[in-house]
Amino acid sequence: MASHAAFPSAPSRMQRLRQLSQRHLRQLRRTLAHLAPRLWLLCAVALLVVSKADLRFVNWLSATASDLYVPAAGLLYQPVDWLRRLGEEAAELLVLREENARLRARIGELERLRDEALRLEVENRVLRRMLAMPSPPATVRQTTARVIGDSGGPFRHARLLDAGSERGVAVGMAVVDEHGMVGRVVAVGRRSARILLLTDLNSRIPVLVAPSGDPAILEGDNTAHPKLAFLPLDPAMAVGDRVMTSGHDGLLPPGLPVGEIEAIEEGRVTVRPYADWQRLDWVTVLQYAPVVPPEQEEPGAAAGPATAAAGQPAAALR
Amino acid sequence: MMRPLAPAAAAAEHSPKRHLPFVTALFAVVVDVLPLPSAAPTAVAPLFTVCVLFYWTLFEPALMSPLRTFLVGLLFDLFSGLPPGHSATAFLGPRLLLAPSQPSLRAQPFAVIWVCFAFAAALVELLRWTLSVAWWGTLFSPTPVLDELLLTIAVYPAISYLLSRVRARLPRPRYGDRV
Numbered sequence: 114m115a116s117h118a119a120f121p122s123a124p125s126r127m128q129r130l131r132q133l134s135q136r137h138l139r140q141l142r143r144t145l146a147h148l149a150p151r152l153w154l155l156c157a158v159a160l161l162v163v164s165k166a167d168l169r170f171v172n173w174l175s176a177t178a179s180d181l182y183v184p185a186a187g188l189l190y191q192p193v194d195w196l197r198r199l200g201e202e203a204a205e206l207l208v209l210r211e212e213n214a215r216l217r218a219r220i221g222e223l224e225r226l227r228d229e230a231l232r233l234e235v236e237n238r239v240l241r242r243m244l245a246m247p248s249p250p251a252t253v254r255q256t257t258a259r260v261i262g263d264s265g266g267p268f269r270h271a272r273l274l275d276a277g278s279e280r281g282v283a284v285g286m287a288v289v290d291e292h293g294m295v296g297r298v299v300a301v302g303r304r305s306a307r308i309l310l311l312t313d314l315n316s317r318i319p320v321l322v323a324p325s326g327d328p329a330i331l332e333g334d335n336t337a338h339p340k341l342a343f344l345p346l347d348p349a350m351a352v353g354d355r356v357m358t359s360g361h362d363g364l365l366p367p368g369l370p371v372g373e374i375e376a377i378e379e380g381r382v383t384v385r386p387y388a389d390w391q392r393l394d395w396v397t398v399l400q401y402a403p404v405v406p407p408e409q410e411e412p413g414a415a416a417g418p419a420t421a422a423a424g425q426p427a428a429a430l431r
Numbered sequence: 432m433m434r435p436l437a438p439a440a441a442a443a444e445h446s447p448k449r450h451l452p453f454v455t456a457l458f459a460v461v462v463d464v465l466p467l468p469s470a471a472p473t474a475v476a477p478l479f480t481v482c483v484l485f486y487w488t489l490f491e492p493a494l495m496s497p498l499r500t501f502l503v504g505l506l507f508d509l510f511s512g513l514p515p516g517h518s519a520t521a522f523l524g525p526r527l528l529l530a531p532s533q534p535s536l537r538a539q540p541f542a543v544i545w546v547c548f549a550f551a552a553a554l555v556e557l558l559r560w561t562l563s564v565a566w567w568g569t570l571f572s573p574t575p576v577l578d579e580l581l582l583t584i585a586v587y588p589a590i591s592y593l594l595s596r597v598r599a600r601l602p603r604p605r606y607g608d609r610v
């Protein structure tokens with residue numbers, strides 16, 4: 114017994130198994146650590162492929178992340194905003210005298226236009242009443258939002274707003290600044306919304322050219338000057354003509370100023386948007402009630418507007 | 432068999448400061464997504480996130496693991512509205528290529544590191560451009576991408592200096608040091 118205790122006892126079967134499993138576990142960890150970059154790269158590629166399917170989960174993830182970004186951006190935005198304002202004020206001071214003279218001339222011009230607009234409004238109202246023509250649907254509400262995020266690269270022209278579904282913003286709504294249309298809402302979170310600018314590659318806006326009335330589609334191409342596509346066969350447009358939304362998609366309000374024709378070269382018509390990209394820190398989301406196609410209307414709800422719409426001319430004829 | 436950690440090393444491993452590299456990368460993502468003072472749609476800005484990821488991957492690879500790089504890329508995509516996985520792929524690809532040369536690169540003078548960064552940033556931009564072309568099916572103009580690349584390369588020395596100050600505050604002995 115004594116001689117037996119002098120030597121360390123041989124490891125039991127259980128201990129040997131434990132040592133073996135620990136060794137395997139360490140090997141597995143080393144292998145995983147070695148493969149980690151490849152595995153995560155594979156995950157990233159898989160995620161990219163999956164997100165192409167436009168899954169609801171991916172959209173939810175994106176909206177939730179945007180909501181989380183809002184408070185962080187709100188804090189960091191202050192110094193950026195302060196720097197921008199400082200630069201703007203310094204630049205304005207340098208050109209104050211010329212700006213003042215230009216604005217005085219502009220006021221005179223606008224006063225003339227206002228008188229003309231009032232006269233046309235009265236005339237329009239009288240003519241509509243005579244023809245029993247329904248009034249164009251008005252914008253229901255407007256929400257002012259701050260631009261807090263950029264797309265962060267040359268591949269996507271989008272902005273992030275600090276207003277979401279909690280403030281009534283929904284996908285498809287038009288976004289304008291004080292000069293004209295900026296873009297439209299493409300994704301909405303609770304406290305944030307992403308807008309696609311007119312200049313983005315994926316932006317398509319149905320427009321009309323004034324005064325000719327030619328319809329077209331304003332296509333973004335990731336440059337500062339989107340182009341007009343799907344023009345009529347004999348377009349009668351010229352450089353300087355105004356471009357405005359037509360409302361033909363039933364989603365955007367008609368008559369929103371978009372820009373003016375900048376150049377017509379070899380069948381390519383480019384537009385200079387009115388939006389002031391340099392001061393795009395506050396924008397307005399137009400909560401426009403879109404026109405619901407008859408096939409998407411509920412059976413009960415369809416009867417009302419259809420009857421009313423049909424009834425109006427009939428009443429006028431009587 | 433892996434030796435146990437010394438008490439100082441164990442304390443360093445549990446220090447909250449070892450998350451500083453990840454926090455600086457998240458900060459860079461938020462700054463990258465902030466609107467520029469000149470918010471013109473075609474305006475370009477440097478990609479601070481690429482600078483930060485390169486620096487930490489080179490000097491503290493244990494603190495900027497592939498998982499963390501993946502998360503930074505994913506957050507960049509989600510915040511900026513790019514398809515999820517777009518930037519994560521672009522950030523992880525060059526890491527995989529440059530990994531074998533990391534230990535020798537650390538000891539090189541700054542100019543050599545800067546040149547290597549330019550190479551890595553060019554790879555990131557090339558991957559982003561290729562993925563964008565494949566995703567949207569359109570040939571994007573390379574000019575804004577090149578502008579972005581040049582700006583990113585230009586700001587790297589400043590970012591590197593700032594991060595070296597952060598690195599000096601990391602707990603010693605370094606994470607990963609063993610007795």
